[in-house]
Amino acid sequence: MQRVKVYVDVENTVPDRKPRQKNIERQALGEIKNTILTRSKYLELKQGIKKINIKDQPKQKTKRSIITKKASCKKVESNDETNKSPQITRRRRLSSLFRVSEYANDIYKYLQRIEDKYPISSNAWMEIRFGENTRFALVDWLVEINEHFQFVHETFQLCISIIDRYIQEDYSLNKRKDLQLIALAGVFIASKYEEIIPLEINDLLYVCDSSLSTDEILKMEMKIVTDMQCSFGRPVPAHFVRRYSNVAKATNVEQACAFYLTDVALMSYKLCYMKPSIIAASALYIAMCVSNGEVDQSLWSLTLIKYSTYHVQDLKDCLKTLAKCLKKTKSSRYQAIEKKYSKQEYFNVSQITELQTVIDALAQ
Secondary structure (H helix, E strand, O other), rough: OOOOOOOOOOOOOOOOOOOOOOOOOOOOOOOOOOOOOOOHHHHHHHOOOOOOOOOOOOOOOOOOOOOOOOOOOOOOOHHHOOOOOOHHHHHHHHHHHOOOOHHHHHHHHHHHHHHHHOOOOOHHHHHHHOOHHHHHOOOHHHHHHHHHOOOEEEEEEEHHHHHHHHHOOOOOOOOHHHHHHHHHHHHHHHHHHHOOOOOOOHHHHHOOOOOOHHHHHHHHHHHHHHHHHOOOOOOOOOHHHHHHHHOOOOOOOHHHHHHHHEEEHHHOOHHHHOHHHHHHHHHHHHHHHHOOOOOOOOOOOHHHHHHHHHOOHHHHHHHHHHHHHHHHHOOOOOOHHHHHOHHHHOHHEEEEEEEEHHHHHHHO
């Protein structure tokens, strides 16, 4: 075959709009500027974000959907039903697809089996070795960390659960520095397990004032994960508080009071080995009594007995211990939990006057 020469008409060529830059060397991912969003950066961005009013935005024409809409068969709500807006919104929330209400009973039955599978022993050696004041100081410090990084309730309570489960197996702990190291590793693991944006190792170094090194924290994290065999699915009281509050149709104040009491329960060695479901049931029962103004066993209805599987008589030991623990917490110098729940965000539940009368009645 003969080769055909192709001649280009130079005069008729269209020049480029932008002249090409030659000999530009770019490093791999150099211009993309991909940054990792850490917990501290997330909190800074969250404070700087401004809310946008949807009404101020221009309306955009939406494309017509190919699927034709069927005639709606929804029931029109009357004026009497619309006045009950909190109950209606709660029902809609519970019936949401993401709450999987069809599987709720099976999920919480499974959680009750898991709390029996991974118990915390009732040995008193932790209290003898470290003392009650050390426990108060540790939990108080972790509450401040939780408030600084704005963790959810489950992260804080899971951290305490990890510490208790690890310490009960390790009898070689003597120093408080080891306890601080275990606590930081527990916070690191719990934030990875529960939070969408976990902590960074530099955040932990900032919290401990660089008294511990990065290698020490990472080695302790690996040791805890190995010894516990990655079994971090043990439920915490916050899981059951949410469930029992929905069943009892509790108000936001009652739910906040129940969360306050479950956090107070973490201060005591005598309550750490009790089941989280029992602690949550006791906390919600006290919260309901506080809103009622006095102790009344009829507040624990048959519906709550059915879903919690506990009668009021089953909660007597936990109620008495929790009431005594709350008295000690209020009179101690460690007031992080009291300050946390004295905010308007939690409806100032730690300053409710009826709480003291109910606690005095249950502590007898």
